[in-house]
Amino acid sequence: MKKYITLFVLSILPYATFAQNEDKKIDIDAVMLFDQMGEAIGELSAVSFHLSTITEVLDGDKKIENKYNECDVKMVGPDKLSVKQHSKDKHSAYYYNGKIITYYSFNENNYITVDAPDNIIDMIDFMHDNFSMDFPAADFFYPTFTDDIIENFNNISYIGLDLLGGEECNIAQIENENVIVKIWISDEAHTLPKQFEITYKKKDNLKYKATFSDWQLNPEINDNVFDFTPPASARLISVLMAKS
């Protein structure tokens, strides 16, 4: 109880420590927290984790419907990534081996393969820019995570500690005109993200929530995990660019 009273009193201090720069409110505790997490991620040479996501969408009657998705992500620095994702409507995977990236649809048994940049971050940018393809929780793995937040959000605040799934987490919140993002970062042995929740302010306040689990740090992952071998009768198809 004493802890929560202390937190309540401390909660007024941000008004003294917020930066007032170009209408931005930046809580330095949140920035330090993001830096800690960024440093932890930047030290990883390999990682795997599971991500469970819930996306709110409006159905035909304008009622909120939840879409669930499960992802398994594996990375080996600097140039290997695999993502397998499974939801009710979609079962797909990405395989990136440093040279090419393949997107395979299990539902349709077809795939696209394109030449890709030679590192994970450039590859993610490349796929997003050219094909509007996004990777789950990619923001957290950008080496400039904190600076990106500072640049793109006007409100950055540290909320405090709370338990999430039995794990003590620091909570921070960032906000701009489009979204509010609440981020839970583990306060236990590893300063890694535990959960984040995006509220889309201009889209009926619909939410997207993603929860990390099963973090494995610097595991040994064989290269063949990142190579795609087409299943029997799988078809290589063309792909349309998102931009002209």
Add this chain to the structure above:
Amino acid sequence: MKIQNIHTHIKIGLVVLLLAFLNPIDLQAQRFSRGGGNASRGGASTHRSTPSRSSNMSRPKTTTATRQKSSINGGFNKSTSRNLPKKTTGSTSRLPSKTNNSGIKNKSTNLGNKKTTNLGNKKTSNIKNKSGNKINIDNSKKNVNINVNNSKNFHQNNSRNTRVNHSPRHYNRPPYRYGGRGYYCHRPYYYHPYRPFYWGPAWHPWGFFITTLATTAIIVSIENQKYHYDNGVYYVAENNGYTVVQAPVGATVQTLPKEAETVQVTETTNNYYYGGAYYEKDANGYTVVPATAGTIVPSLPEGGEETKIGDQTYVQFGDTYYQPVQVDGKDMYEIVEVKDEE
């Protein structure tokens, strides 16, 4: 001076606390209404509508000290030019203290099996732009160099025949959106693999070459181009033979093969469909017309290309996109209406 600062902070704190008690809703509303600038990179989710960061936005200067080559992201970068407040004297960080920033320790977890594989699959997808041209992407510079592939000239020659008329019916379904375009269909997407249909021994797919024509072939001229028509197939003379081309819009013929089917365009209009071509019947015969969006066809000829558009796979013939659908349990295709959108 220090005491004065502390007093000031206490006063500010008390005022804020008082305001919070007086009107908490307003305080919350104020907080939620603030903001501006771009949202985070789209990679935060697989949700298509996640806002994304422009790739050409200015980035702050970052420390370039030691880029860790084997790191999953090259190592954390921290701007040296952050304009952040310094901690006020007397205020302490609310972050719990840690003896080790990351706490990362190596684990020897073994994922995957040990056997090595030989990556034999080096064939890559055709990348197309909105004009249907195949392009090469220089991913080292992130530039796009358009390189039109004209190897299949019969597509280019007949591109005017892949134009799609608007659907006269209103779309009740929202379009599938990708790359600034809306892909409208009356029926839901239902994937089935593209298997080109073969209309019989007299039928030949586009690009097919023969040296001699059947004696039943007739000549049809459209816009100073001479075509030879036989059994639902159109040929142009070239290279000492005849190459099959798409049916030219405007051509009128007296007969269609018996395999021609009627397809519904509107509640009151039907087209005749054979070999990927659409015909309207009138007193003069059967006239080739452009495809009309929303028309359902049971099968498609050779010459189409399965193309991934975002999450969906369409069959593309020039400017015509066909969405796989299912009608009464049968696999069919609906002609897509493609519109540029904001």
